[in-house]
Amino acid sequence: MAAGGFQRVVCLALFLIFVDLLAFVSGDYEVDQQIFQPGIQGTLKVAAAKPRRYLLYDVNPGEGFNLRRDVYMRMANLVKKLQDQESWVLVLPPWGRLYHWKSSMDKQQIKIPWSAFFDLESLNRHIPVIEFEDYIKETGSAEIDEMWYLQSYKDGFFKTGKWEEKVDERDCNDPPVFRQDESGHYRGWFWGYDEAYVLKFKCVSAQANAGLMVKPLTTNTTARSIMINRAEVLLHDAYGQTGYWDARRSMRFSKELRLVGNEFRSKYLNSTDKDDKTIMWEDWRTFKPAVGTAKGGPYLAVHLRRGDFARSHSKNVPSLQGAAKQIREIMKEQKLKKVYLATDASDQEVKEIKKMVTGLVRYKPTKEELIKYKDGGIAIIDQWICAHARYFIGTALSTFSFRIHEERSILGFEPKTTYNRLCADNQSVEECEQPSQWPVVY
Known part of the structure; x- marks a missing residue:
């Protein structure tokens, strides 16, 4: 055989060995795959890969x-x-039936997938996530093995006089909202999916960071699917640190909603990512702008809460006249002629503000857009436009404003243009405490 032919045969043999090794490592071999060693013929016992487990969750209605x-x-x-111990995937709870979602033409607003609001590809760059519909397809039904219904301890948080993390199975403090049917299945509200049910239900008292659930989830149960209900009881493991910001940066809005916001900015606010220096990289893991690199569009953005929030937080929320006065002062100070207003104010209240503030702009969805994007999508469009303003001022204690603070920090805006809030009427500078600043930690 010629030297060249011999080399080709050797290369082919090495290639086939490499392919076999890859198949072995990836688990494609059968459990009793025959192997050969010099002078020995035997069977390698390879443990079958464990099926991945599913973590579902829900929040207080x-x-x-x-x-x-x-x-x-x-x-x-x-x-x-x-994921450090086993293969887990987070099942995203469908959206719907939120108290503040009242404006959409689609009054039911249930079974809304996360992909309607967020970029699932981006979420999956942080952890594996799937929609509930995909969970049903993967497992073959809407059955959930266990539900852990979180509650507080009856003796309160500080029985010992100091904070201590703990999680224990306990008797239910209140009658469960999930009831057994004639088959012994627990049924209740599962995001509008009447076919969904739980096989085993238990109440769990918890005062802990979310990470403390790792041990009970991996050692106290072999259930393949577990739903943590009232998950808001669990706290962040390290608020404001790298893990927090990795999860937050992965929560990019859907491309369609960003596009709607960008088109509005361009058409009505003379704002583009190129001019505003707010171009984002496709992968959030490599997008790390320095503080102050974002310039923002030539407009002021204001988030003004009204309705029940204004009544329950009257000591921190201005009147319409007080808000208009502050808006005019900031526009003059920042040399801006347009202001974008995000608000849950009534149409009549908005008319009053427009009389007091010139250059006021709002995104008003059509009936078709209300049906298509729903209240959640409209809120995201508002937040996206506010996040790109030259200067932003929000409402004290509002999570809507807080999410805009985060979005602007991720884009690279200066804190002084971001962490601001409207003061209540006759509130002194000392009393009108500005929001805490939370810089992105990479």
């Missing part, structure tokens, strides 16, 4: 859209820790 986004981050980082 009264919690709003932006608080639920925060709970997602806690659950995402719990799964991040679970």
Whole structure:
């Protein structure tokens, strides 16, 4: 055989050995794959790969859209820790039936997938996530093995006089809202999916960071699917640190909603990412702008809460006249002629503000857009436009404003243009405490 032919045969043999090794490592070999060693013929016992486990969760029905986004981050980082021991995936709870979602033409607003609001590809760069519909397809049904219904301890947080983390199975403090049917299945509200049910239900008292759930989830149960209900009871493991920001940066809005916001900015606010220096890289993991690199569009953005929030937080929320006065002063100070207003104010209240503030612009969805994007999508468009303004001022104690603070920090805006809030009427400078600044930690 010629030298060249011999070399080709050797290369082919090495290639086939390499392919076999890859198949072995990836688990493609059967459990009893025959192997050969010099002088020995035997069978290698390879353990079958464990099927991945599913973590589902839900939140107290009264919690709003932006608080639920925060709970997602806690659950995402719990799964991040679970991934160190086993293969877990986070099942995203469908959106719907939120108290503040009243304006959409689609009054039912249930079974809304996360992909309607967020970029799932981006979420999956942090941890594995799937929609509930995909969970049903993967497992073959809407059956959930266990539900852990979180509650506080009856003796309170500080029985010992100091904070201590603990999680224990306990009797239910209150009658469970999930009831057994004639088959012994636990049924209740599962995001509008009447076919969904739980096989085993238990109440769990918890005062802990989310990470403390790793041990009970991996050692106290072999259930393949576990749902943590009232997940807002669990706290962040390290608020404001790297893990927190990794989860938050992965929560990019859907491309369609960003496009709607960008088109509005370009058409009505003379704002583009190129001019505003807010171009984002496709992968959030490599997008790390220095503080102050973002310039923002030539407009002021204001988030003004009204309705029930204004009544319950009257000591921190200005009147319409007080808000208009502050808006005019900031526009003059920042030399801006347009102001974008995000608000839940009534149409009549908006008319009053427009009389007092010139250059006021709002995004007003058509009936078709309300049906298509729903209240959650409209809120995201508002937040996206506010996040790109030259200067932003929000409402004290509002999670809606807080999410905009985060978005602007991720884009690279200066804190002084971001962490601002409207003061209540006759509130002194000392009393009108500005929001805490939380810089991105990479």
